[in-house]
Amino acid sequence: MTTATGTASGQHTLASPVGTSPAGWKARWRIRTSTALLLAPATIYFVLFFVVPLGVLVLFSFYTYTNFDWTSRLTLSNYSQALTNPAFRAFYWRTLWVALLVSAIVVTISYLFSYIITYVLPGLRRALYFLVLVSLFGGYLVRIYAWRTMLGTFGIVNKTLLAFGLVSHPVTSLLNSDTAIVIAMVNFLIPLGVLPIYAAMQNISPHLFEAAVDLGASRLRTARTIVLPLSARGVKAAFAFCFIGTMAEWVTPQLVGGPLNQFVGNAIQYEFGTTLDWPLGAALALTLIASVIVVLGLLAIPLRFVYR
Amino acid sequence: MRRRPSTHALMFAGLSIMGLLAAACSTSNSTTNNVVAAAPNPASCKGVTLHFIGFPGEDGKQISGAFQQKYHMKIAENTSADNDQMIAAIKIGQPYDLMSVPMWYAQRMIAADTLRPIDTSVLPQWKNMFPGVAKNSLIEAGGNTYGVPVGWGDGPYVYNPKLVAPNMLPKTILDLLNPYWNKRYILFNSSSNLSLIALADGYTAASGTSLTKAQFAKVTQQGKELVQHAEAFTTSYSDGTDRLVSGDAALDVGGWEAMVNFAKAKGVALKYGFFGDYLGGWFDSLGIPATATHSQCALAYISWLMMPKNEAALASYIVSGTTNSLSVPYLAKSDRIYDYSRVDHIVTPTQDVTTFPDPTPGNTVPAGDATLQDWNNAWLQISAGL
Numbered sequence: 001m002t003t004a005t006g007t008a009s010g011q012h013t014l015a016s017p018v019g020t021s022p023a024g025w026k027a028r029w030r031i032r033t034s035t036a037l038l039l040a041p042a043t044i045y046f047v048l049f050f051v052v053p054l055g056v057l058v059l060f061s062f063y064t065y066t067n068f069d070w071t072s073r074l075t076l077s078n079y080s081q082a083l084t085n086p087a088f089r090a091f092y093w094r095t096l097w098v099a100l101l102v103s104a105i106v107v108t109i110s111y112l113f114s115y116i117i118t119y120v121l122p123g124l125r126r127a128l129y130f131l132v133l134v135s136l137f138g139g140y141l142v143r144i145y146a147w148r149t150m151l152g153t154f155g156i157v158n159k160t161l162l163a164f165g166l167v168s169h170p171v172t173s174l175l176n177s178d179t180a181i182v183i184a185m186v187n188f189l190i191p192l193g194v195l196p197i198y199a200a201m202q203n204i205s206p207h208l209f210e211a212a213v214d215l216g217a218s219r220l221r222t223a224r225t226i227v228l229p230l231s232a233r234g235v236k237a238a239f240a241f242c243f244i245g246t247m248a249e250w251v252t253p254q255l256v257g258g259p260l261n262q263f264v265g266n267a268i269q270y271e272f273g274t275t276l277d278w279p280l281g282a283a284l285a286l287t288l289i290a291s292v293i294v295v296l297g298l299l300a301i302p303l304r305f306v307y308r
Numbered sequence: 309m310r311r312r313p314s315t316h317a318l319m320f321a322g323l324s325i326m327g328l329l330a331a332a333c334s335t336s337n338s339t340t341n342n343v344v345a346a347a348p349n350p351a352s353c354k355g356v357t358l359h360f361i362g363f364p365g366e367d368g369k370q371i372s373g374a375f376q377q378k379y380h381m382k383i384a385e386n387t388s389a390d391n392d393q394m395i396a397a398i399k400i401g402q403p404y405d406l407m408s409v410p411m412w413y414a415q416r417m418i419a420a421d422t423l424r425p426i427d428t429s430v431l432p433q434w435k436n437m438f439p440g441v442a443k444n445s446l447i448e449a450g451g452n453t454y455g456v457p458v459g460w461g462d463g464p465y466v467y468n469p470k471l472v473a474p475n476m477l478p479k480t481i482l483d484l485l486n487p488y489w490n491k492r493y494i495l496f497n498s499s500s501n502l503s504l505i506a507l508a509d510g511y512t513a514a515s516g517t518s519l520t521k522a523q524f525a526k527v528t529q530q531g532k533e534l535v536q537h538a539e540a541f542t543t544s545y546s547d548g549t550d551r552l553v554s555g556d557a558a559l560d561v562g563g564w565e566a567m568v569n570f571a572k573a574k575g576v577a578l579k580y581g582f583f584g585d586y587l588g589g590w591f592d593s594l595g596i597p598a599t600a601t602h603s604q605c606a607l608a609y610i611s612w613l614m615m616p617k618n619e620a621a622l623a624s625y626i627v628s629g630t631t632n633s634l635s636v637p638y639l640a641k642s643d644r645i646y647d648y649s650r651v652d653h654i655v656t657p658t659q660d661v662t663t664f665p666d667p668t669p670g671n672t673v674p675a676g677d678a679t680l681q682d683w684n685n686a687w688l689q690i691s692a693g694l
Contacts, residue, residue: 069419069420069421085688086689086692086694087685087688087689087691087692087694088692090692090693090694091692148554148556149554152554152555152556153554153555153556154554154555154556155554172491172539175540175556176491176539176540176556254541254543255543255547257540258538258539258540259495259497259535259536259538259539259540259541259691260535260536260691260692260693262497262541262691262692266497266691267688267692270497270688270691272392272396273390273391273392273393274392274497274498274499274684275681275684276392276395276416276420
């Protein structure tokens with residue numbers, strides 16, 4: 001049995017019931033073994049389906065590609081290409097720009113939505129929350145195709161614009177553009193944005209609001225000084241979900257983007273598929289992972305100072 | 309204080325190392341690429357399941373029910389793979405006995421050691437195959453043949469006649485650079501589009517798709533304009549059909565006659581045409597992957613599929629031309645989408661001989677010419693908007 005004890009700093013630690021006697025060592029060994037056994041399935045799963053594939057990817061990224069095949073002669077040239085080829089840089093910048101835009105839009109909408117259903121319309125909270133979640137039930141591809149139908153030359157958006165006389169010809173730039181990619185991605189990611197922000201807001205004690213009201217704070221000030229700082233973790237999580245999801249995209253640009261709206265994911269697919277340059281594809285994929293970590297790290301720094 | 313590694317951390321590290329070693333080993337080429345040569349005898353294949361990876365219908369499963377029943381064999385299909393996934397599946401050692409070998413990918417598949425050579429002398433019908441496909445260098449390497457052609461077609465573009473003025477139909481791919489076509493056509497995301505430009509420029513008549521650097525620079529520049537003016541990249545023939553049917557695009561550069569049928573089922577009439585200078589054409593073969601566990605039975609099955617009546621049924625099923633000259637009489641009138649009247653060669657409605665040009669350079673080119681790597685790099689730059 002373990003017991004929780006308080007420390008001078010107010011944190012709780014677990015005090016071990018076993019001492020240094022042989023019996024204590026035995027008990028400790030038993031606890032460790034049972035812990036290891038309990039963790040084993042998840043660990044094996046993690047190793048097999050995450051660590052090993054990632055390891056293979058790392059290994060491949062150093063291989064040498066020649067004439068549709070690769071050899072285990074190790075080289076850094078794949079990383080050199082991934083970082084210096086202007087085409088890849090163009091793909092990276094475009095992907096980064098769209099990912100930041102999509103994440104910002106999703107977080108803003110999700111925050112407002114979560115705030116409204118939590119504090120403005122608490123009576124409709126469950127129904128509205130369910131409505132957001134329900135969109136997760138629809139298939140990803142189904143939604144992409146739905147947007148393609150709606151944004152198309154003869155889609156409902158153009159028909160509406162024409163019916164109201166807002167345009168004289170169908171707007172052909174809606175589909176197969178960055179706009180279409182952003183719209184489709186925002187629609188897809190909003191539930192993933194709402195979930196962490198809503199959860200963070202639910203954890204804010206109502207007593208803090210009572211205190212704020214008692215002290216004469218306006219609703220806006222309460223939101224700024226209480227809700228925003230205390231839901232910052234949810235915002236960070238939502239942003240990270242959206243950013244990672246968009247950076248890794250390649251299907252959406254392919255289906256609703258134009259020929260010049262491709263992402264770095266499409267370049268990776270091109271290298272793995274069309275040219276069969278798996279080592280370069282692996283280097284690009286790892287560079288993408290690294291760039292996501294760097295960008296999220298850079299974005300976290302100012303947030304850390306603002307909302308500790 | 310430094311912590312000692314816990315039991316599960318050690319286990320984690322151990323498994324990681326084992327996994328990585330296993331992965332590293334799996335990247336070495338452990339496949340066997342001996343010629344599949346013995347005279348095919350399906351009677352010895354009782355109870356065998358042939359695993360196929362490739363394009364829908366090309367394994368002939370739907371037309372070989374009697375064969376499967378007679379010899380107690382089964383065909384298991386994986387038709388969800390595209391060209392790249394087929395190569396990937398074999399490279400990582402997945403066991404398949406039959407594989408689609410599209411002509412445009414055949415040389416890559418061979419170079420990547422994913423196919424076993426086939427001794428065509430043991431195939432009784434081989435001598436009756438149309439030479440345009442059977443004697444084609446695209447499925448040959450080092451004196452070996454790596455595929456048995458099962459279907460062929462030409463290279464049309466497909467368009468929505470309601471959205472295109474008849475007098476504006478393109479004569480060459482370069483006509484699409486006319487402002488009339490701006491953001492109205494779609495094409496595959498493939499460097500093979502450059503070959504259509506090279507053809508229109510008159511560069512490929514004499515030298516195949518091997519271009520000098522100067523020629524290639526011009527073709528690349530035109531390719532850049534072609535992509536800039538395109539509406540979208542299409543991902544498949546059905547995707548292309550959807551875009552034409554919805555009216556989001558008026559013309560699909562990389563078309564297939566079957567798209568007209570696909571669209572008819574959706575209540576829209578599409579038409580197809582040809583770039584006047586494009587002889588075009590494609591053919592797909594059945595190959596035996598390097599990972600095949602029943603290569604002899606696969607060859608026996610292929611041999612059966614090649615028989616005139618069977619090949620006619622297979623070609624009809626996959627909406628293509630037949631590859632066996634003796635199959636033509638077995639084709640129903642409605643299935644004769646091509647003109648077989650001059651059977652010395654395979655002919656199309658608009659041209660005498662389909663020569664099946666390789667749309668991209670071969671794996672090796674004359675010194676100083678643009679290599680396939682150059683083509684792929686150029687296409688990458690183009691699609692990046694540079």
